[in-house]
Amino acid sequence: xxxxxxxxxxxxxxxxxxxxxxxxxxxxxxxxxxxxxxxxxxxxxxxxxxxxxxxxxxxxxxxxxxxxxxxxxxxxxxxxxxxxxxxxxxxxxxxxxxxxxxxxxxxxxxxxxxxxxxxxxxxxxxxxxxxxxxxxxxxxxxxxxxxxxxxxxxxxxxxxxxxxxxxxxxxxxxxxxxxxxxxxxxxxxxxxxxxxxxxxxxxxxxxxxxxxxxxxxxxxxxxxxxxxxxxxxxxxxxxxxxxxxxxxxxxxxxxxxxxxxxxxxxxxxxxxxxxxxxxxxxxxxxxxxxx
Numbered sequence: 629x630x631x632x633x634x635x636x637x638x639x640x641x642x643x644x645x646x647x648x649x650x651x652x653x654x655x656x657x658x659x660x661x662x663x664x665x666x667x668x669x670x671x672x673x674x675x676x677x678x679x680x681x682x683x684x685x686x687x688x689x690x691x692x693x694x695x696x697x698x699x700x701x702x703x704x705x706x707x708x709x710x711x712x713x714x715x716x717x718x719x720x721x722x723x724x725x726x727x728x729x730x731x732x733x734x735x736x737x738x739x740x741x742x743x744x745x746x747x748x749x750x751x752x753x754x755x756x757x758x759x760x761x762x763x764x765x766x767x768x769x770x771x772x773x774x775x776x777x778x779x780x781x782x783x784x785x786x787x788x789x790x791x792x793x794x795x796x797x798x799x800x801x802x803x804x805x806x807x808x809x810x811x812x813x814x815x816x817x818x819x820x821x822x823x824x825x826x827x828x829x830x831x832x833x834x835x836x837x838x839x840x841x842x843x844x845x846x847x848x849x850x851x852x853x854x855x856x857x858x859x860x861x862x863x864x865x866x867x868x869x870x871x872x873x874x875x876x877x878x879x880x881x882x883x884x885x886x887x888x889x890x891x892x893x894x895x896x897x898x899x900x901x902x903x904x905x906x907x908x909x910x911x912x913x914x915x916x917x918x919x
Contacts, residue, residue, distance in 0.1 A: 636912060637652065639653075642682075643904055644720070644901055644902060645848065646885065649719075649720055650676050650681050652684065657686070657690050663712060679848075681706070682704060682724050683704075699747050716789040718788070718854065722750070722851065722902075723905075724741060729752055744789075748760055748762065749761040758902070762788060763897065765891075767859070771783055771817070782795070787856075792852065792853055793818070795825065795826050796828075796861075798828065806839075809821075810824055825857050827857050833876070833878045835881070837857050837882060848882065848883040854889055854899060870893055875893065876891050885901070887899055888900045888901070
């Protein structure tokens with residue numbers, strides 16, 4: 629980790645439906661975060677612990693985000709727990725917005741946040757929930773078959789700016805332990821890996837899911853995954869807002885709580901859920917330098 633700081637690297641800890649993140653404020657993009665450092669920070673026994681790192685950078689200071697700087701002041705440079713770079717994280721962007729409010733950079737209301745999958749529009753509600761305009765789902769025709777413990781299911785290909793494979797199961801227990809990525813075929817459908825969701829019905833427009841997140845194993849929640857699940861479930865149920873002209877909303881239970889996902893007739897998918905900052909501190913640079 630390269631930085632000009634010597635007294636400690638500021639961080640915060642936050643979560644959205646128990647999908648938890650280490651937040652590293654770095655407005656000027658002065659802190660380098662190689663994969664090994666991110667993995668050490670996210671280590672739940674030897675580090676701070678988290679499903680990923682939210683690197684908070686001004687868009688104008690980051691080469692990937694500079695083209696979006698006129699539209700969004702802040703860039704969510706998101707990293708998975710293994711240090712790999714990710715296009716987008718739905719729970720992460722809610723926590724990112726909550727951090728911006730916490731730090732005094734924004735107030736409740738609308739904010740635009742740059743991500744690797746484009747600019748996301750976020751609304752911080754006075755009741756504490758955060759709503760994110762997640763963009764439109766893409767539904768490629770090529771799906772995969774997912775296999776766990778001898779059982780196999782077809783999984784729908786849904787792209788929410790990052791790739792998802794959505795499989796409907798009778799019981800979430802059928803997903804196994806999800807410590808390792810469930811095998812899927814054909815592998816070439818997702819050359820860069822995929823987030824895999826297992827989904828069970830709970831009621832009318834109400835489902836529950838478990839997820840193996842690419843680069844992070846099973847997590848307590850996945851915002852883009854919940855969006856992918858809601859869209860896949862709507863199509864399975866024969867519902868398409870673009871055809872009916874009416875929005876459709878699904879409650880998606882995750883291990884860490886519930887999210888409300890609404891798909892509008894224009895294809896825009898909105899996600900509403902909580903976002904909480906729980907702690908602040910400083911990372912000891914000597915600890916990082918020793919590893």
